[in-house]
Amino acid sequence: MSGEPVKRPGASPPAQATDPVAPMAGAPIFEARDVSLRFGGVRALTEVGFSILPGELFSIIGPNGAGKTSMVNCISGRYRPTQGAVFYKGRDITALTPNQRATIGIGRTFQNLALFGHMTVLDNIMVGRHHLLRNNFLTGSLYWLSRARREELEHRRAVEEIIDFLDLQNVRKAVAGTLSYGVRKRVELARAMALKPDLILLDEPMAGMNLEEKEDMARYIVDLNEEFGMTVVMIEHDMGVVMDISHRVMVLDFGRKIAEGLPEAVLRDEHVRRAYLGEEDEVLVDPEDAALRPGRVA
């Protein structure tokens, strides 16, 4: 699998997002309106607005400390914006908890691995499905038994499908903590997919991987977008991968959106080039923020 090119010709938005006869045409699956987030004196995000269409593979890029993870945390509910609002399928979800957002179809992975190291791969993935469980020990009376049994079988089937999809058959019984970093990242993706999210948030899914692992991961992401129909928000520092597989890209710098559009256009954008070259952009950079600016990735 790793030898195949990941390039997506044209990298244009999927048909369902642009089809004029589709009932949801043009209606975003997610929208951020005027989102600002402060941590004391630090402005992690300032008036960021954007929307994502169903079926898109949408990447968020920017230098270290630009606010990418903060934005994803505002989508997942881990952080609540200090100002502004976030909408999912047209509904204002700003006040919902992360669990409530997971239940309505927003799944995520973390920048730093968050697996249960002592548990098996299978159990880690099953944990991802607990939001979908209707029956637990409280409702586990005889009356519910057949339904619970059916539900259990459905969970197993769904988990096995994901294990096959991500080529994790060989390690399904292995204790997660004993596996290589690249495989653990894949298990984390499996757990996020197990929730069957409509919108999946991937925070640096390829960080720390070698080239081969990166190529594999890029292909899994393209496939989960195309085959499983999941809308993807991906944060990634590897520009080659971002440019190859994204439909659209948004660039953050100093917590502000400085560009958004097709990958090629974003790459040519003057503000983006400055942000990545590390030159000061007097139009966009607030001198107050500049003092707080952390280090950059070349």
Ligand SMILES: Nc1ncnc2c1ncn2[C@@H]1O[C@H](COP(=O)(O)OP(=O)(O)OP(=O)(O)O)[C@@H](O)[C@H]1O
């Ligand atoms: N929980 C927090 N408490 C205080 N400051 C925070 C917190 N989370 C983020 N920040 C600050 O907000 C800013 C944006 O951080 P964020 O983690 O969103 O950046 P990032 O773009 O994801 O960076 P990286 O590429 O390094 O992961 C940084 O200045 C960071 O120090």
Ligand SMILES: [Mg+2]
């Ligand atoms: Mg981050």
